[in-house]
Amino acid sequence: MTPPAAPNFADLEMRLVYAHTLSELIARNPDVYCLEADLGKADASIPIVSTRHPANFINCGVQEANMIGVAAGLAREGKIPFCSSFTAFATRRCYDQITISVAYANNNVKIVGTSPGITQGPNGGTHMCFQDLAIMRAMPNMHVYSPADAHELRAVLFHMASTRQPTYLQLIRLKVPPLFPAEVTFDPQRARRLHEGDDVTLVATGYMTRFALDTARGLAAEGIGVDVLHYPSVKPFDQESLLASARRTGAVVTVENQSILGGLGGAVCEVLSEHHPVRVRRLGVPDRFGEVADQDYLFEKHGFGPRHIAQACRELARRRP
């Protein structure tokens, strides 16, 4: 029997990329575990991981707090558990459990928050979490990653499985357009410069990165040079790349599929205000809750869609001294 051909990951929904990659990681290292809290079908770990690796698949039922504790115990015994749920339930619902049993105890648990921000769409305000980057970033010992496409997700997952580091991963479940080649690597200390320009810096992460890149390409036709920095790791945060770019452009726009309070925009402002103050515009969700709505509606309502990104870049670029 020949093994199934390796999937073309760029063509898959990100949740399938997650499940296939986790399955691959378990095949390479039987200490890797997949934990779910009754959303295994939503994450595609059922059936992809559960049938291939039943001994490494643990469905905890609808109990996120217990799942985090079980993961901490597994990690204490040398296992590498990946715990998944919607971003709201993977982070804010069990924030103290993650803080104490994982981060403070420095147990090697990987937390995977799925369907970040507005990609939660049809489930609406109860499920639509805009603060997971901010609250996870505020936790000592915790790394926070938000990859932008299938190949980068795979690189991040391989990194997570091979490092002893409590980590939070934002996982887009949808299919997203490819940005990076299959051989892309991941270094949490490094931002990626996706587009070069001298007029304004545009900083993005996760789901918003492709919109940032498209915007930069469009603005190039208008003669505006946009320097695009993609941060697959929001923590640790690559200060040097940001400062080098801001020194050249003198203005920074941030965009994220999150609240503008405390997430990527917050991280950028912390660095710039201490080391090189320049004009900044933060795009994302203002201090508001989510609702049942589609992407275009939410982009318009909160002002962080492609046209808002372009407009912010034009304004800040034009105001250069």
Next chain:
Amino acid sequence: MGNEAWTRERLDRLAAEFRYVVTDAICRSGVGHIGGVMSLVEIVITLYFRILNVRPEEPDWPDRDRLILSKGHAGPIVYTALAYKGFFPKSWLCTINRNGTRLPSHMDQTLTPGVEMTAGSLGQGLSCACGMALAAKRDGKGHRVYCIIGDGESNEGQIWEAALFAAHQRLDNLIAICDYNKMQIDGRTAEVLELEPLADKWRAFGWETFEMDGHDWDDIHTTLLRAREVKGRPAMIIAHTVKGKGNRETEGLVDCHNVKIPDEATYRRLMEGLECRFELPY
């Protein structure tokens, strides 16, 4: 140390010494959870000296039995047992709760040799114990995971999440002990949040459930041995205990959860409430 050496007199003497040393150590820091420490003395001594298969000279020995103190605020009694077993020098005990200590008020796996799991935010340790027991099962290991929870702690929803999980996963290598001293910070458990019928609840959750007198050496020892024999389901031992046990100044008092020792007079009163005096090991 074989079991035959553990006469009642010797155990009583060790318990009295533990109470004397741990009370002095807590008093030196000016404040501490004396009540919930004193209710666990006999249980912790029995576990560390007669039940747990551990190697003080090799704290991470893979085949050791694990003990998780989920009611992490009783850390000082486990520290006393670990020091007397030889995990670290007894002289450390006088640093409990002091600046720069490796023996903090609540358990910290990153600081203390022999401490298996960080605990102190109530309700979390039993879940962690489930994960450790599950790892042992998956690895085909024969060691056991013991977890001490509090009665006040049993107010936490996460305890009952773990109760469902452990039974579903048939974790018969997990033995939990509830320190049922019937008091919590704000009053008697019956007044703050009723737990009864507690044993029935654990039975209904699918646990083999025992009850024991948590200050009776024979009852503790035989119940722990019986719990080890349970197959196909986790074991819960409800230990009937007395908060502040063994000190006339604290025994059975609701207000002995976290005791402040602001002055020499309070210190002397607490030390004189104990039945015997011992030479301090620091």
